[in-house]
Structures are given as C-alpha cells and as structure tokens.
Amino acid sequence: LESLAYHIYFLVIRCRVGNATYNSLIDNLKNQSPFIYDVAVNLADLIRRHFSVIVSDPEIGYLALVLGGMLEQDSLPGRKLNTVIVCGTHHSIGLKIQERLARHFSGDLNLLGTIAALPHNVADSQHILFLSCLSEPVPYSNVLTIGSILSDRDLRHVESYIAGYRQQAAKKQLHTLISEFFDERLFFHNLTFSDKYEALRFLTGKITACGYAPETFAEEVLQRERISSTCFMGAFALPHALTFCASHSALCILSSDTAFHWDEHQIKFVCLLVLAEKDREHFQPLYQHLVDILCNAQSLSAITAAPDPASFTAQIELLF
DSSP states (O other): OHHHHHHHHHHHHHHHHTOOOOOTTHHHHHHHOHHHHHHHHHHHHHHHHHHOOOOOHHHHHHHHHHHHTTOOTTOSTTOSEEEEEEOTTOHHHHHHHHHHHHHHOTTTEEEEEEESSOOTTGGGOTTEEEEEOOSSOOOOTTEEEOOSSOOHHHHHHHHHHHHHHHHHHHHHHHHHHHHHHEEEEEEEESOOOSSHHHHHHHHHHHHHHTTSSOTHHHHHHHHHHHHSOOEETTTEEOOBOSSOOBSSOEEEEEEEEEEEEETTEEEEEEEEEEOBGGGGGGHHHHHHHHHHHHTSHHHHHHHHTOOSHHHHHHHHHHHO
C-alpha cells in the first residue's frame, strides 16, 4: 500500500502539471488483465473526485501495472485443485512427492494428503486430481500416473492437466452465467446509432424499462465510458456501470452485420453487463472469460452473426 500511495501522490502531481506518463502496454493490459484494468479505472475515478484531476488512459494503464503486483487474479475461492497422492503402502514416498508438488504448485494444488489405493468412487470425484504411483492402468481422466520419483516429465503432465481443467471449468462457468443472465428482450440486432453514447442510452433505457436497474444506471454506464473506453481490440465493447447498482443481473446484447462507430473504431458487437450486488463475485470471471472468448476472431464472428435470441443461445451452446 505504501508503494501505491507514492504512485498516486506523483500521479496527481503529473496530472496537475499536464505531464502524464506514457504507457505503450495499455491495450495489452486491457486484453490480458481486464479485471485488474477495471479496478484501475475505478481507482482513477476516486482519484479524480478526491483530487479534482483528470486521469488519462496512459496513467490508468500505469495504475493497472502497480495494482497487478498487489492483486492476485486467481484469488477466487475454490480455484486450487484438490489433489490426492495414491502411493500404496509407501507413505514416506508419498510425502516426498507431496513436498515437491507443494514447491512447484503452491498456488494451483490443494494437497489433501496420501492414500494407499484409489477409492471406489473415482468416477464421481471429477473435481479431485488423483496422482497415482501404482502401476495398473486406470481409465479415468482425473487420474494421472506418476513415477515414485517425481520427474520433470511428471510435473509437466500435472501442469498440463491443471491448465486443461481450469479451461473447462472457466467455459462451464461462463456458459452458466450467460444462460442465467440472458434475457431475450435485451437482444438487439442490426440497429443503427450515430455514436457509442447514443447506443448506450438506448441499451440502458431498455435495461431500466425491463426493471433490471434504476434510472441512475444510464449515467453510471456513461460515466464509466467517459473515464476510459470499454472497447477491446477495436472489435467489441463490454460497457458496464461503476457500481453494482442493478436490482437483477442481466446481459444486454447489441450486434450488427455492418460495423458501427465506437470512438475511432468500427465494431459489430456490444455486451452491456448489468450486475446486482448479490452477484458481484461473478464480475471478475464473467468479465475475464468474455474478453478471452471475444478476443478470438472466429468466436466473435460466430456470435455476432446470430440474428435473433435463439440463434445467439445456439452459438453459445456450440462454443461451450
């Protein structure tokens, strides 16, 4: 916190004398760490209101770099993978394996201990990784055979499994959230707007009309957009409010066969995020996963081409 305070102190001085720090990594930060960047945007708004200065996009990017060293993006509960070592009667060997795994995967694995044999309900324990030193083949995807002397090859296999497990868990979580928050009344295709602010006023008006958020929601979304654009890669936008002010969570979709203006870019897809206080823990994974999916040009094209709600949900099913 002390280093962050010093950074903010000199940031305010730079803003007051008009000497902003240039940051060429801003687009990379937005695309690769959208949640951290959005935290920086909210902090920039607090600085603006408290010190009466305008915090530029490059300075927001620099704030994101500072915050990135303080915040763990994988700090959500349950992100560590529960892991059991199956070592027969060789308990001491199992403990040595556990010690080495702890050194290599302290932030990835929740090591539960060692057991002599695989349990009878392995098939029903897909959220547990079993690392087996036993020689017999096991036809379960969540059982990896490792050597009694843990090799670098074994470590790579575990690392690959963790990456695949997290990818599938993220896709499943995103699919669940989109299905839960999607409302056919909030899907719009091939509408024409002069600029992003006209589009946002239309979308936030529909949100309010459907009872998802109060009248103040529109200004919150516009204020967030004025601080820093929510456009990614010049291809799509994920606008949202500065606070969790909605009464119910929803996704408001705007897509078009022809590109429309969003700042200096031409985009075809907008997803307005509407989140209630009770769903605030979903913001980080939803925001991050949406950016990951939409940064894939093929996925973005498929979703944007959906002309109606049924086609949109069908594309979501295909993607996940």
